[in-house]
Amino acid sequence: MTTALRTARPARKDALENREAILAAAGVVFRADPEASLDAVATQAGLSRRSIYGHFASRDELLAELLVRGGARISAALAGVHDPDPRIHLALVGAALWTEVQQVRVLAQLAIHGPLEKTVADALAPVRASVRHAVAGGIAAGFFRADVPEPSLARLIEDAAIAVLDEAVRSELSEAEGRRLVMAVGLSVAGLSWQDAAAVIDALPADPPQRPTNDKDPR
Incomplete structure (x- = not known):
């Protein structure tokens, strides 16, 4: 019995490692090509x-x-995002999305009509709820x-943030530059001038959470 258990454990460990490798590979492959085949994922995973x-x-x-995992990470990143000032709240949403930029990019790439449309919508629900909360407060406060x-303004801000996240990564901006750009564009779409947006961003804490450096991480 003991021998059987000892031989089974490495197999289980290998199976878990293979599953993680598949998910990591899928994140890379589907971010580059949402229509990629399982063969491409297998090749990426070795x-x-x-x-x-x-x-x-x-x-x-x-x-x-992959989408559920990405959504869980985004939800966790947004869990502590709140500020009574809607301008700061919106900026903090942008900063939180930057910490999970690869997860957001995968979700955005797969946000297409089809059997996974609801899965994508559910994964992005925390982002939309937080942005709408900020927009409602920001409009009410002038x-x-x-x-x-x-609703349209909230969606435009969300779409702009995702586009900027993608551009920030493609342009290989630094952590500070990418984070600032995501926040600035969101605030500008909301209606702030670039000077006012800069003033809000400059008032934020100087040490924001950093996004993961391993963009193959599917968690």
């Missing part, structure tokens, strides 16, 4: 296609787990533009 099916019954099942309906 595993066979058969190994993929040993963990995931279909491509959609693999994507769903900080944000009132010429655009509240």
Whole structure:
């Protein structure tokens, strides 16, 4: 019995490691090409296609787990984001998204109509709720533009933030530059001048949380 247990444990460990390798590879592959095949994921992971099916019954099942994990990380990053000043709140949302930039990029790339549309929507729900909260408060206080309906403005800010996250990574901006750009654009879309947006950002704490450096991490 003891011998059997000892031989089973390494196999279980290898299986878990392979599953993590598949998810990490999927994050890289699907971020670059949302229509990529499981063969591409297998190649990236250094595993066979058969190994993929040993963990995931279909491509959609693999994507769903990747999205759920990404959504959980984004939710965790946003959990402590709150400020009574809606301008600061919105800036902090941008900073939180920057800490999970790779997860947001994968979700944005896969935000397409189809069987995973609801999974993507659920994963991004915490972002949308936090942005809408800030927008409602900002409009009511006269900080944000009132010429655009509240739901539309919130969605425009969200879309702009995701586009800037993608551009910031592609341009290989530094941590400080990327974080600042995401916050500045969100505030500008909300209606602040670039000078007022800069003043809000400059008033934030100097030591924000840093995003992970390993962009293959699928958690």
